[in-house]
Amino acid sequence: MDIIRQYIEQIRPLDEQAMEAAQRRLDSLTKPPGSLGKLEAVARQVAGMTGSYETGKAGEGILGKKAVIVMAGDHGVCEEGISAFPQEVTPQMVQNFLNGGAAVNVLARHAGAEVICVDMGVCADMDHPGLVNRKIRKGTSNMAKGPAMSKQEAAQAVQAGFELVGGLADQGFRLFATGEMGIGNTTASSALLSVLAGIGPDQAAGRGTGIDDATWQHKQDVIRRVIEANRPDPHDPLDVLAKLGGFEIAGLVGVILGAAARRCPIVIDGFISSAAALVAARIAPLSVGYMLASHLSREQGHGKLLEAIGLAPMIHMDMRLGEGTGAVLCFHLVEAAMKIINEMATFESAGVSKG
Numbered sequence: 001m002d003i004i005r006q007y008i009e010q011i012r013p014l015d016e017q018a019m020e021a022a023q024r025r026l027d028s029l030t031k032p033p034g035s036l037g038k039l040e041a042v043a044r045q046v047a048g049m050t051g052s053y054e055t056g057k058a059g060e061g062i063l064g065k066k067a068v069i070v071m072a073g074d075h076g077v078c079e080e081g082i083s084a085f086p087q088e089v090t091p092q093m094v095q096n097f098l099n100g101g102a103a104v105n106v107l108a109r110h111a112g113a114e115v116i117c118v119d120m121g122v123c124a125d126m127d128h129p130g131l132v133n134r135k136i137r138k139g140t141s142n143m144a145k146g147p148a149m150s151k152q153e154a155a156q157a158v159q160a161g162f163e164l165v166g167g168l169a170d171q172g173f174r175l176f177a178t179g180e181m182g183i184g185n186t187t188a189s190s191a192l193l194s195v196l197a198g199i200g201p202d203q204a205a206g207r208g209t210g211i212d213d214a215t216w217q218h219k220q221d222v223i224r225r226v227i228e229a230n231r232p233d234p235h236d237p238l239d240v241l242a243k244l245g246g247f248e249i250a251g252l253v254g255v256i257l258g259a260a261a262r263r264c265p266i267v268i269d270g271f272i273s274s275a276a277a278l279v280a281a282r283i284a285p286l287s288v289g290y291m292l293a294s295h296l297s298r299e300q301g302h303g304k305l306l307e308a309i310g311l312a313p314m315i316h317m318d319m320r321l322g323e324g325t326g327a328v329l330c331f332h333l334v335e336a337a338m339k340i341i342n343e344m345a346t347f348e349s350a351g352v353s354k355g
C-alpha cells in the first residue's frame with residue numbers, strides 16, 4: 001500500500017546529538033549520576049524524539065497540549081462467545097466517554113489531557129458533536145470464518161489514525177496516548193501476538209474482561225481456528241493486521257506511526273494498544289523510538305507483547321482495563337521527567353560539590 005510506504009519514510013531515527021546533550025545535562029544536575037533511573041531514560045528519549053530537552057515553551061504543558069486518542073470498534077468474532085460482556089457495551093461505553101464518566105475521562109482530567117473519542121467501526125449509529133467519525137464499517141467480519149477486514153479497509157483505518165494525529169499536532173498537541181474500546185478486542189490482540197511473535201494461543205490469550213476457565217479454553221480454540229482459517233503471513237504485518245485485527249486496532253497503528261512521523265512521544269497503554277504497537281513496530285521499526293510503554297497489564301501475554309517490541313513498562317499497577325487508562329496515568333511521569341531535566345539546579349549553579 002503506497003500511502004503506508006509514504007508514512008514509513010516520514011519517520012526519522014532519534015536525534016543522537018540531542019540525546020547526548022540530554023545526558024550531559026542530566027549528569028550536571030544536583031544528584032548522583034543516574035539516580036533518577038527511568039525518569040532520566042524518559043527525558044533522554046523524549047529529547048531524542050523532539051530534538052531538544054529544552055521544552056516548556058509551548059504553554060499548555062511542559063511538552064505542549066496532550067491527548068489520549070480512544071478508538072472504538074466492534075468485532076465479528078464476538079459471535080463465537082469469547083468475552084464476558086455483550087457487544088452492545090461498546091457503543092454504551094462510547095456514550096460514557098462522551099459524557100465524561102469513564103475511567104479514562106477521570107484520569108485524563110486529572111492529567112490535564114483531552115480525550116479524543118473516535119468511532120472506527122462501532123456496530124451502532126453514533127451521532128454526537130464530540131465524537132470523531134471515521135467509521136470504516138459496522139464491526140469487523142467474524143475472523144473465525146475469514147478475514148476480519150480487507151487489506152484496503154485496514155490501510156484506510158491506518159490512514160485515519162495517521163491523519164488524525166497530524167491534525168492534532170497542527171493544533172499544538174505534543175504528547176499522545178493510545179486508548180481503545182471494543183468488546184472482543186483482546187481476542188484480536190491475542191491472535192496478533194500469537195502470529196507476529198510466534199507464541200501459542202495458550203500463552204497469548206488472557207481473560208480479557210474476566211472470562212471463566214471454560215471460556216478461556218474456548219477463546220484459545222477460537223484463536224487456533226482464526227489462524228487456521230486465515231493463514232496470515234507473519235512477515236507481512238498489514239496482512240496479519242487485516243486478517244486478525246480490528247478497526248480500532250488498525251486506527252491505533254496509524255496513530256502510533258503518525259506520532260512518530262511528527263516526532264511526538266506516544267505513550268502506549270495496555271494489551272490491545274501494545275498489539276497495535278507491535279504491528280506498527282513491524283511496519284516501521286523506527287517508530288519504536290517514539291513509543292513509551294506505560295504500565296504492565298494483568299492480561300496474560302502483555303509482558304511477551306512488550307518484549308516482542310523491545311519496550312519496558314514504566315509502572316506496575318495491576319490494571320487490566322484498557323481505554324488508555326494506564327497511558328494517561330503515565331503522562332504525569334513523562335512530564336515529571338521533562339521538568340526534572342529543565343528545572344533542576346546544576347552542581348555549578350547551586351554551588352554543590354561534585355563527588
Ligand SMILES: Cc1cc2ncn([C@H]3O[C@H](COP(=O)(O)O)[C@@H](O)[C@H]3O)c2cc1C
Nearest residue numbers: 083085180181182183184185186208209322
Ligand atoms: C464496562 C467495560 C468498560 C471497558 N473499558 C475497557 N474495556 C476493555 O474490555 C474490552 C476487551 O475485553 P474482551 O476482549 O474480554 O471483550 C475492550 O473494550 C477493552 O477496552 C472495557 C470492558 C467493559 C466490560
Ligand SMILES: O=C(O)c1cccnc1
Nearest residue numbers: 208270271297320321322
Ligand atoms: O490491558 C488491557 O488493555 C486490557 C486487558 C483486559 C481487558 N481490556 C483491556
